[in-house]
Amino acid sequence: MIVHHFCIQTNDYEKSLTFYQELLGFKLVNETKNFHERQYNTWLQHDDLYIELQTGKQTQQLASFNKETEGLAHICFYVEDLQQLQQKLEKQGAHFLKKQNKAIYYVEGGALFKIKAPEGTIIEFRDSLII
CATH class of the missing domain: 3.10.180.10 (2,3-Dihydroxybiphenyl 1,2-Dioxygenase, domain 1)
Incomplete structure (x- = not known):
């Protein structure tokens, strides 16, 4: 089994997109606007790893990340x-x-x-x- 991708949600799409592209060197593979009630659903690639970067649903403000919650920590x-x-x-x-x-x-x-x-x-x- 190998990791295909992980999904990251963001309230500031442009800032996150710039971060992954310019700082970490991911390449934009596909950007879909208005995807299932989301402003953006975008695929980024670095070697064999993909990030699915997406905004929250239309009226949804995503809660801030908290490292004290269960789930993926880093x-x-x-x-x-x-x-x-x-x-x-x-x-x-x-x-x-x-x-x-x-x-x-x-x-x-x-x-x-x-x-x-x-x-x-x-x-x-x-x-x-x-x-």
Whole structure:
């Protein structure tokens, strides 16, 4: 079994779309307006991974992300050069979730850093595949 995609909902479509395209390098594959009562339902791709980015239904204001709720807490990507990516994202204005005032910190098996997307999704980057 492999992961095909994950779905992210946002109240600020343009801000989230820009974040995933410009900061993380996802390519726009398909953008559908007025999709099942949603302003947008969009597919983004990076290598073999897809994000389905969608707005809430027409009159729906989505609740803010809260890491204290059940369900998906974060998304993690493996990268070979963690420091290079961290420096690139920092120059582009990414919002880092620091630990002890450090962007990159160490957890069993390797180094990592986390950023927060405009809609609140926490995205982790690791330099090790070991868990």
